[in-house]
Amino acid sequence: MRQALLIALRDLRERARDRTAYVLALVLPLGLAGVFTLILGNIAGDGEVFRYVVADADRGVVATTFTDEVLRGAAANGAIQIRSVPTAAEAQALVDKGEATAAFLLPEGLTEDVTAGRAARIDVVGDVDAPTGTQVARSLAETYTGRLAAVRVAVAATVHSGVTTSPADLAAEAAAALPGTVVAEDTTGRRQLDPKTQYAAGMAVFFLFFAVQSGVTGLLDERRDGTLARLLAAPVRRSSILAGKLLTSVVIGVLSMTVLVVASSLLMGAHWGHPAGVGLLVLAGVLAATGAMAVVAAIAKTAEQAGGWQAVVAIVLGALGGAFFPLEQAGRALEVLSLVTPHRWFLRGLADLAGGGVAAVLPSVAAMTAFAAVTCAVALILFRKVVRP
Amino acid sequence: MTVLSCSGLSRRFGDVQAVDDVSFTIAEGETYGLLGPNGAGKTTTISMITGVLEPDAGEVVVAGQPMSTRAIAAKRLVGYVPQELALYPDLTGRENLRFFASLYGAARSRVDHVLDVVGLTDRAGDLAREYSGGMKRRLNVAVGLLHEPRLLVLDEPTAGVDPQSRNQIMDNVRALAAAGMAILYTTHYMEEAERLCDRVGVIDSGRLIAEGTRRELVEKLGERDRISLLLDGDLAHAAAMLGDLRDVRNVAVHGHGLDLVVDDARECLPVVLSAISSNGVVVRSVEVTEPDLETVFLHLTGKALRE
Ligand SMILES: Nc1ncnc2c1ncn2[C@@H]1O[C@H](COP(=O)(O)OP(=O)(O)O)[C@@H](O)[C@H]1O
Numbered sequence A: 001m002r003q004a005l006l007i008a009l010r011d012l013r014e015r016a017r018d019r020t021a022y023v024l025a026l027v028l029p030l031g032l033a034g035v036f037t038l039i040l041g042n043i044a045g046d047g048e049v050f051r052y053v054v055a056d057a058d059r060g061v062v063a064t065t066f067t068d069e070v071l072r073g074a075a076a077n078g079a080i081q082i083r084s085v086p087t088a089a090e091a092q093a094l095v096d097k098g099e100a101t102a103a104f105l106l107p108e109g110l111t112e113d114v115t116a117g118r119a120a121r122i123d124v125v126g127d128v129d130a131p132t133g134t135q136v137a138r139s140l141a142e143t144y145t146g147r148l149a150a151v152r153v154a155v156a157a158t159v160h161s162g163v164t165t166s167p168a169d170l171a172a173e174a175a176a177a178l179p180g181t182v183v184a185e186d187t188t189g190r191r192q193l194d195p196k197t198q199y200a201a202g203m204a205v206f207f208l209f210f211a212v213q214s215g216v217t218g219l220l221d222e223r224r225d226g227t228l229a230r231l232l233a234a235p236v237r238r239s240s241i242l243a244g245k246l247l248t249s250v251v252i253g254v255l256s257m258t259v260l261v262v263a264s265s266l267l268m269g270a271h272w273g274h275p276a277g278v279g280l281l282v283l284a285g286v287l288a289a290t291g292a293m294a295v296v297a298a299i300a301k302t303a304e305q306a307g308g309w310q311a312v313v314a315i316v317l318g319a320l321g322g323a324f325f326p327l328e329q330a331g332r333a334l335e336v337l338s339l340v341t342p343h344r345w346f347l348r349g350l351a352d353l354a355g356g357g358v359a360a361v362l363p364s365v366a367a368m369t370a371f372a373a374v375t376c377a378v379a380l381i382l383f384r385k386v387v388r389p
Numbered sequence B: 001m002t003v004l005s006c007s008g009l010s011r012r013f014g015d016v017q018a019v020d021d022v023s024f025t026i027a028e029g030e031t032y033g034l035l036g037p038n039g040a041g042k043t044t045t046i047s048m049i050t051g052v053l054e055p056d057a058g059e060v061v062v063a064g065q066p067m068s069t070r071a072i073a074a075k076r077l078v079g080y081v082p083q084e085l086a087l088y089p090d091l092t093g094r095e096n097l098r099f100f101a102s103l104y105g106a107a108r109s110r111v112d113h114v115l116d117v118v119g120l121t122d123r124a125g126d127l128a129r130e131y132s133g134g135m136k137r138r139l140n141v142a143v144g145l146l147h148e149p150r151l152l153v154l155d156e157p158t159a160g161v162d163p164q165s166r167n168q169i170m171d172n173v174r175a176l177a178a179a180g181m182a183i184l185y186t187t188h189y190m191e192e193a194e195r196l197c198d199r200v201g202v203i204d205s206g207r208l209i210a211e212g213t214r215r216e217l218v219e220k221l222g223e224r225d226r227i228s229l230l231l232d233g234d235l236a237h238a239a240a241m242l243g244d245l246r247d248v249r250n251v252a253v254h255g256h257g258l259d260l261v262v263d264d265a266r267e268c269l270p271v272v273l274s275a276i277s278s279n280g281v282v283v284r285s286v287e288v289t290e291p292d293l294e295t296v297f298l299h300l301t302g303k304a305l306r307e
């Protein structure tokens, strides 16, 4: 063990002199998360506030639920502003003048249609210069009309429980998920991460896979540079050499994640959640990433080849696992596939943490730990080939 | 006392029998040269001796400790200088040494000592990647000395270095041997083997085909010193007369010259020349050939050590 530590310490000393390591582990993820937040930041409700007008020609229970529960609930959180006007024409005029982001036109007979089981419709008129705000409004309206019963329960539950969920999240949840799922998910306390945290966490876990790769690939570097022969001739067990490489990856992974969590909290205002829960998720995620990258390194013939393959694996797993966009916006097939990615479990764990206590992260931690155990075992077996006598 | 003993070492890679039944021993303070062309099996032999590679057959014992890839105790007794430079380019010379010193459990003070031995104290704080080829070679050697091994194994330690670094390395090896270290030295530079090694093993196609001191090898092969003479005068008479000299083993006449096979060319050349001139034969030219390891090698394998 002492020997593994010595090997890891030497690796770390060398990596500490490598500027590209910092770029991959810290600068890129922070930068990209920042960019994502800027582009999509409106959804988060900071900066520009969406100003919506409502023209209610129905005045039935379905219409007032929409305005009073959905819209006013969201407005109470400060994410949107709501203003009621008597007629659709007035509402449209406000949008045309640019004084409103979008207008909800609740048609006469809406309540009747819904209670009679007929297709219901809420019209949305949006400002062409505010596509995001319009999209959010449309999502809200479609969600409400299309999956009325489920959404009503979900939204009401959320709003009443006082959880600060942005309307965009509600809309995204409702639009993408089946009604039953929405209800079930909300009752178990899971919620979506706010966009800033989502992107910060997504980028962090995505680049984590790049950050840890240099540790495990170091074995191939040592073979190329001839130093592996020297390690093999030294009074050191081969398992210690392998353990040293894995340890290097884990230390780099934990360090870079810690810096990213702290930096994104301070600089971007991301809310990661309870430190204990985040710590567990980070550790399990780092182990899983190390295992995945170790398998690739063990299969590759050279460090260069390993680097290329690792990038591909990191990108595919990241995309599948929802590191770039929330999975709820993807199809069902992707959702199932995503279950094999550490990214998915990491992000889900954070969402669970936001909705519940520290213990809520345990299923995700267990899933990532299982992933790590399997991949590390496979990697160790494969690596025996590299140090084979 | 025997420090290294290998017996029946064999190792195959696919179709290539890289090492085939190699046995030899090295005593304390002895420098043993393993001599052979590229691909002869020197590095493979050394890998088995240092516990990097497991032999298919045979065994290695270092100062009483059996060597294997798992033999931690035996590995502590061996210093290894790989053929390929085995250094961390992004660490300084001193950091490279400190790392390996810690792996071997060697005292920190040894780092400064070996830096001094190989003459790198002044550049110890520079990154290894900035070293010249010769300095890298010297650092490569220094790593092998850190833990004061009983057996030092150097695999072509002077490949491609400047004369100054080469001399430094060879001086180091000589001093270590004088201090009692057993040294295994592979090379395909004949001069190095002749200058450094007490004994030489000639390896070709994985087999150790001859072993001994230079003189032993030369004699075993029936190789002798030769003197070639170009003469004006009565050749037949000169030949007959030279054939009677004690040290001359054989005389052959060809054209205007004579070829003599002698026991020791330097010793009997004056005798030969005075005998010729006292018979009125004029010597036009003299050429002396002392068989060296190159000759031995050529004789044994039918090929030159280096092409
Ligand atoms: N790891 C290996 N895999 C396959 N063949 C090898 C390997 N190492 C050495 N060989 C082969 O074994 C033979 C001896 O090689 P080596 O011991 O390196 O010779 P030398 O050091 O005398 O130049 C060569 O034919 C070489 O190609």
Ligand SMILES: [Mg+2]
Binding pocket: B042, B043, B044, B083, B155
């Ligand atoms: Mg070799």
